[in-house]
Amino acid sequence: EIVLTQSPGTLSLSPGETATLSCWASQRVSRSYVAWYQHKPGQAPRLLIYAASLRATGIPDRFSGSGSGTDFTLIINRLEPEDFAVYYCQQYGTSPNTFGQGTNLDIK
Amino acid sequence: EGQLVESGGGKVQPGGSLRLSCAASGFTFSSYWMHWVRLVPGKGLVWVSFINSEGTSTNYADSVKGRFTISRDNAKNTLYLQMDSVRVEDTAVYYCVRPRSPYLNYFDLWGQGALVTVSS
Numbered sequence: 001e002i003v004l005t006q007s008p009g010t011l012s013l014s015p016g017e018t019a020t021l022s023c024w025a026s027q028r029v030s031r032s033y034v035a036w037y038q039h040k041p042g043q044a045p046r047l048l049i050y051a052a053s054l055r056a057t058g059i060p061d062r063f064s065g066s067g068s069g070t071d072f073t074l075i076i077n078r079l080e081p082e083d084f085a086v087y088y089c090q091q092y093g094t095s096p097n098t099f100g101q102g103t104n105l106d107i108k
Numbered sequence: 109e110g111q112l113v114e115s116g117g118g119k120v121q122p123g124g125s126l127r128l129s130c131a132a133s134g135f136t137f138s139s140y141w142m143h144w145v146r147l148v149p150g151k152g153l154v155w156v157s158f159i160n161s162e163g164t165s166t167n168y169a170d171s172v173k174g175r176f177t178i179s180r181d182n183a184k185n186t187l188y189l190q191m192d193s194v195r196v197e198d199t200a201v202y203y204c205v206r207p208r209s210p211y212l213n214y215f216d217l218w219g220q221g222a223l224v225t226v227s228s
Contacts, residue, residue: 050214090153098155
């Protein structure tokens, strides 16, 4: 199975700054089928990005995804207080679909 | 848009059994394949199982194969996960999730999760 490694494990930033989250795959991800999710404690995870760069419905354009092959990135511009959460990447190009271990974005 | 609500979580002893349910509403449940994903402490999200829309095809992660059974009742708009011979490492929050399509397994709808704790 494809192993996804997210970096950094924890990212401490202030509101207004830009967050750059990375996701590396152990093998090439077919068709760049990578998704990103935001998860806050006690809430359902929320889909942010699919197909590496397409924003899900209702997701503000402060969130952007990019990448191909084995390297993928989620960028969050102009951090808002509600953006501080755990972020997971997922590859769904090869079965079984797998997730990264998460990046905890917390307030500095 | 839809809603998924899990129930049935709790504490169970190693070797015991538990059945999770997931009630779906706001969308045509019978048209969608469905999955279970778990959030394991210190490890993150892990895919567990899927079932096709008719309930005739299933698949499982190797870690739960032979112990867990996924099923559905389309008349009741409900998804199930029967967990047998549970282990300490099955401790997790279990999410019922809806994929975008059978061939695009990113998940656009998640439940709130059901906490399962396996401990003696």
